[in-house]
Structures are given as C-alpha cells and as structure tokens.
Amino acid sequence: MFCNQCEQTAKGTGCTVVGVCGKKPEVAALQDLLLHALKGLALYAGEGNKLGIIDREMDRFTVGAIFTTLTNVNFDATRFVPLINQCVQYREVMKEKVAAAGGQVSFADPSASFQPAADLDGLVKQGEEVGLVNDHDAPADIQSLQQILVYGIKGISAYADHARILGQEDDVVYAFIYEGLAALTNKDLGLNDWVGLVLKCGEINLRAMELLDAANTGKFGHPVPTEVPLGHKAGKCILISGHDLQDLANLLEQTEGKGIYVYTHGEMLPTHGYPELKKYKHFYGHYGTAWQNQKKEFAAFPGAILMTTNCIQDPQAYMDNIFTTGMVGWPGVQHVQNGDFGPVIERALAMPGFAEDEDKGSVMVGFARNTVMSVAGKVIEAVENGDIKHFFLVGGCDGAKVGRSYYSEFVEKAPQDTVILTLACGKFRFFDKKLGDIGGIPRLLDVGQCNDAYSAIQIAVALADAFECGVNDLPLSLILSWYEQKAVAILLTLLYLGIKDIRLGPSLPAFITPNVLDVLVKNFNIKPITTPDEDLAAILNK
Incomplete structure (x- = not known):
C-alpha cells in the first residue's frame, strides 16, 4: 500500500505497511480500486453531462462512494465490494445512455472498461495493481497537483454528501467531480491545466459548503449563542x-x-x-x-x-x-x-449510564455568521476605537502530533486586544479556556464545524465590505491546522478566493512537491507555522 493523504502519514512521506489511522493494506487497495472504477464512471458521466443526460441516483452514489475513501471513515473491507460493483453497473448504464444519444463511448483508459474480480481477494489484487489514482509516469509536480485535486475532490464529496441528505444539491458540484476524475485519465494536460483544476476545485468546494450551510440552517435554524x-x-x-x-x-x-x-x-x-x-x-x-x-x-x-x-x-x-x-x-x-x-x-x-451528576463547567458555541454580523456595528466600532487590534482565525483539524500544542499556545499568548475565531476540531486544544471579552464581545468565538469555514468566509467578506477594503487588508490572520481531505478542500477554497498569508501546520502535506510549494508561496504567501512567539510578532508588527 501507499497512502499519503493525511497529515500524520508515516515518516512524513507515506504509509506503506499499515495506515497510521489503522487502515489495513487490503482496505487501502480496495479504496484505490474504487477510485479507479470511479474514474471510468466519470468519463461516461462527463459525456452524459454534455448531452444533458443526468442520473441523480448515480451522482449521489458517486459522492457517497468517494466519501468512504477519506481518512477515518470506512475500515471495513467487505463494505467496498458492493460499492465497486455498483460503480461499474452505473458506468455501464450511463455508457448505454450516452451511446444511444450519439455521444462518445470509446475511451482508451483502462478504468473505462475495468471489470471487478469475483471475490474479495481478487479485488484486493486488482487494487494493488492500479495503486493511487494519479499518473505515475507524469512529472513529479503534475503528480503532486493530481493528488491535491483528488484529495480536494474527496473533501467536496464529503460536504456534498452531507448537503444532499438534507435535500441541497447542485449539478455544478457533481459535474466538477466527474470533470476532475476524468481529467486524471488525460495525459495531455500540462502544469497550468492542473493548477487551474486545483483552483476550480476550491471554487466548487465553496459552492458545496454553501449548499451544506443552506441545508443545515434551512432545516435547523441559524445557530445562536x-x-x-x-x-x-x-x-x-x-x-x-x-x-x-x-x-x-x-x-x-x-x-x-x-x-x-x-x-x-x-x-x-x-x-x-x-x-x-x-x-x-x-x-x-x-x-x-x-x-x-x-x-x-x-x-x-x-x-x-x-x-x-x-x-x-x-x-x-x-x-x-x-x-x-x-x-x-x-x-x-x-x-x-x-x-x-x-x-x-x-x-x-x-448500560448503566452515569451514576450521578457532574459539573465540569461549560463552553459557548453558536457564533456563526448570523450571530457575529448581528453585532457587526459593535465589532466595527471596537476596531475603529482600537479596542480590537486583530482577529485570528485559529482552526482546522486536530491530531496526535506533539507539534499541535502550537495552537493552544498561540491562543494563550494572543494579546488581550485580539479576538480568536475558531472552527473544526482543532478548537479542542483551547475550547474551554476563559479568554474574557472586549466590550461584551467574547474573545473566543466558536464559528462551528469544519464546513462552517463558509460562515467564517462570509464574516470576513462582510467585514471587508464594512471597512471598504479587501479581505487581505483586514486585521485578520489565518492560522490553520490540517489533518485530512476536507481541510485540503477548504484550503483550496481560500486560495481560490485569493486569501494570502495563511500559516499552515503542524507540517506541510507530503504530496506537495518543492516546486508546487514554491508556486503557493509566490502567489499566496502561504507559509508553515514556526513558533507562536515568532508568528505573533511577525503578524502584529507588520
């Protein structure tokens, strides 16, 4: 096996014996095979889209199937067997529809004609043969961009699956997933083509998060403190x-x-x-x-x-x-x-349940965009008066590495005239700290889950409009931690929006080559975290 899709991948390069997450080699092989089959499906689905042939059941299957390949989702090898077989069945149905409509149904890539083995052992062997979905003969930088795209698509699929459960879907999201997977079979695409697809992935993820936000708030209301x-x-x-x-x-x-x-x-x-x-x-x-x-x-x-x-x-x-x-x-x-x-x-x-009551204090949640923007006037006044000097968005995924203590230390050392926005599970490094308030505005604001990066983006855009400046001109800094593929998709969204000066940690992705990193640094000034003291000094003394 070879898997380098998460931040904690073995030795910082890739898991080759067993996943750090606990993923067994046979599961890794089956996930690779499922993605291989999905590439073939995407070729015909893409042709179907050109002809106006839409199969919503197939679309929903696709995002759910991709979701199973994310880190820490499905470790059960037997669950991948029906998914692989269903994928091929959907492919053949779409192929027939496209052929009947006079569309292209002849593709050279092996994924277009792949036939699954009859048993689990045979499927595992097939998965070992196809390996990762990127083109192994391509230059390293293109392989890097292909992996970034695949991991971004995985993040989009997770959000799209959540949204479709609550009835929010968009053809644009499904069409891009097929476009991105099908592109992996195209050996004629150059470096700029892949950069473009990666940034488009960020654009489509923004739409997926918007759909999920509409789904959650439409059914359950806007969060309140x-x-x-x-x-x-x-x-x-x-x-x-x-x-x-x-x-x-x-x-x-x-x-x-x-x-x-x-x-x-x-x-x-x-x-x-x-x-x-x-x-x-x-x-x-x-x-x-x-x-x-x-x-x-x-x-x-x-x-x-x-x-x-x-x-x-x-x-x-x-x-x-x-x-x-x-x-x-x-x-x-x-x-x-x-x-x-x-x-x-x-x-x-x-089961016995808890034997007695226990009081361990409390935390506050519910500071999504509606709540924050309801006091926007107060926030703007505090900034103009100098009571709030800076905003830090400290969020993302948590993980087991010792280096992740950086984030709690950063929050503890942030000056009293700064406000901390946070989201996703990275908050658990500091979510119960009592940081006080600034004129009644809590210094620690929990925006929500990882997908609520959409809410954070809307807050930033609204503040930029209020101050008549760009988001990059706000007294706002993003200090992000990543672990899995939803974080990759969110990062691509931020890059698509042109957000600069992001600090990322605790380590940079193993699938980013030095040349691709250099592009990110030159165009977006993305940088690795250093120490809380150094980063705070660099940010606040600009």
Whole structure:
C-alpha cells in the first residue's frame, strides 16, 4: 500500500505497511480500486453531462462512494465490494445512455472498461495493481497537483454528501467531480491545466459548503449563542460523534421520552447552537475532546456511542457499545441504516449510564455568521476605537502530533486586544479556556464545524465590505491546522478566493512537491507555522 493523504502519514512521506489511522493494506487497495472504477464512471458521466443526460441516483452514489475513501471513515473491507460493483453497473448504464444519444463511448483508459474480480481477494489484487489514482509516469509536480485535486475532490464529496441528505444539491458540484476524475485519465494536460483544476476545485468546494450551510440552517435554524455543559447528568446516555445534523435530529426524536440523555462528541459540539436541535430537553451536553482521544474517552463512556461520519478509531475495547451509520464502517461493529437507531437506544438502556451528576463547567458555541454580523456595528466600532487590534482565525483539524500544542499556545499568548475565531476540531486544544471579552464581545468565538469555514468566509467578506477594503487588508490572520481531505478542500477554497498569508501546520502535506510549494508561496504567501512567539510578532508588527 501507499497512502499519503493525511497529515500524520508515516515518516512524513507515506504509509506503506499499515495506515497510521489503522487502515489495513487490503482496505487501502480496495479504496484505490474504487477510485479507479470511479474514474471510468466519470468519463461516461462527463459525456452524459454534455448531452444533458443526468442520473441523480448515480451522482449521489458517486459522492457517497468517494466519501468512504477519506481518512477515518470506512475500515471495513467487505463494505467496498458492493460499492465497486455498483460503480461499474452505473458506468455501464450511463455508457448505454450516452451511446444511444450519439455521444462518445470509446475511451482508451483502462478504468473505462475495468471489470471487478469475483471475490474479495481478487479485488484486493486488482487494487494493488492500479495503486493511487494519479499518473505515475507524469512529472513529479503534475503528480503532486493530481493528488491535491483528488484529495480536494474527496473533501467536496464529503460536504456534498452531507448537503444532499438534507435535500441541497447542485449539478455544478457533481459535474466538477466527474470533470476532475476524468481529467486524471488525460495525459495531455500540462502544469497550468492542473493548477487551474486545483483552483476550480476550491471554487466548487465553496459552492458545496454553501449548499451544506443552506441545508443545515434551512432545516435547523441559524445557530445562536448557547452555553454547553461539559459535565453530565445521572442517567442513561448516548454519545454521538461525527458531523451529520440529520442523524442527530433523528436520534433526538427517537430518544425523546425514553429517559436517555444525548451528548455530543468532537465536531458535533456546535450542534447545540441550532434552535431546532437545542429544543430537545434531553439534549444535554458535550463529552470528551477531539477525535484522536476517543479510545480512552469512549472506553469510559457508560452508554452507547454512534459514529455518523469520519473520525472513527479502533474500537476493540468497546465493540459492543459502538455503532456506525452512513458511510462509516469498522469490521465487527454493528451498522445501522436509514436513520433507525433502535439498536443504539436498546444498547443505551441496557448500560448503566452515569451514576450521578457532574459539573465540569461549560463552553459557548453558536457564533456563526448570523450571530457575529448581528453585532457587526459593535465589532466595527471596537476596531475603529482600537479596542480590537486583530482577529485570528485559529482552526482546522486536530491530531496526535506533539507539534499541535502550537495552537493552544498561540491562543494563550494572543494579546488581550485580539479576538480568536475558531472552527473544526482543532478548537479542542483551547475550547474551554476563559479568554474574557472586549466590550461584551467574547474573545473566543466558536464559528462551528469544519464546513462552517463558509460562515467564517462570509464574516470576513462582510467585514471587508464594512471597512471598504479587501479581505487581505483586514486585521485578520489565518492560522490553520490540517489533518485530512476536507481541510485540503477548504484550503483550496481560500486560495481560490485569493486569501494570502495563511500559516499552515503542524507540517506541510507530503504530496506537495518543492516546486508546487514554491508556486503557493509566490502567489499566496502561504507559509508553515514556526513558533507562536515568532508568528505573533511577525503578524502584529507588520
């Protein structure tokens, strides 16, 4: 196997024996094979788009299938077998439709005619033969850009899958996913073509995040400032982790009146701010911290656990208590489908629950764009009066590396006349710190989940409009941490928007070559983090 798609990849170059995430070689091979099959599907889907032939069922399948290949989503080899076979079936149906309409159906790339083996072992062998989706004969810089594109498409697919669950879709998003995958079969594209596709990936991800924002706020309301307990109540309990708001809504509805408290974990924390979710009285508080600490934290949780999206780790110590849904999978873990969480509830009722109340303080969530912009006048006045000197967006993915302590130290050392915006699970390095306020404006503002980068972008654009300047001219600095492919997609969106001077860490992606990095530095002044003291001094003394 070879996998270098996450920040913690082995030796900073790539996992070759087993994934640092726990991914086994056979799963890596099956994921590679699924992406290979999707390239073939994309060739015919692209031709179908030219002819006005749309298959929405196929579109939805495609984003869901790609989602399974993200880091920490699906580790169950058997779940990839039907996906690979379904992919080829969709390809053949689209091929017939395109042929009937007089479109092109002759493609030289092997993915266009790939036929899956009859059993799991055969599929694994096929996956080992195709390897990564990029062109291994291409120059290193083109291979680098191809991988950036693929990982960006993975991020888009995750957001598009979340959005389509709530009824928000756009042909433009699906069309680009097919365009990008099909481009991987084109050996005639040059360096500038790939740069263009990478930036277009950022543009399309912005649309995907916009769709998801509309989906979440349209159904559950705009987040409002909400105090979330970090302790617990005596009684039966269920812990829900991941990102999916519809799964949480279904769980809350199905547990109402059953004497079960529902707690969030990880990036589910911001869901406490949504009016249509917080109305449930048994939706109590937040348990634990970021995804990489779950083995210890989940083992101590006295109830059932539901994983809705990516972030799952090896659950051997609590296999009977954890359930997966959606695209998530782990061998031996019970998978529940179609929003029916009866088995989860049954397990929670059979477990002891918390024996007594515990008060561990609280944190505030709900500072998405509507909340922040409702006090925009106050914020602008504070800036003009010199009460607020600078804004820092310190957000992104958390992870296990020691170097990630940089982010908590940065926040602790940020001057008292600065405001910290944060989102995604990187916040768990400092989410419970009491930083005070500036004239009633909290110094620490939780914007939401990783996809709520859309909200943060809208806040920045609105402030730039208010100050009649560009976003790059605002007293705003982005200090980002990355781990997986959704973070790649968000970074590409920021680059598409022309955002400059981003500081990225804790290490740079293994799939970026020195020449590609040089392009990013020259055009966007993107730079690696150094130390909190050095970076704060460089930013505030400009």
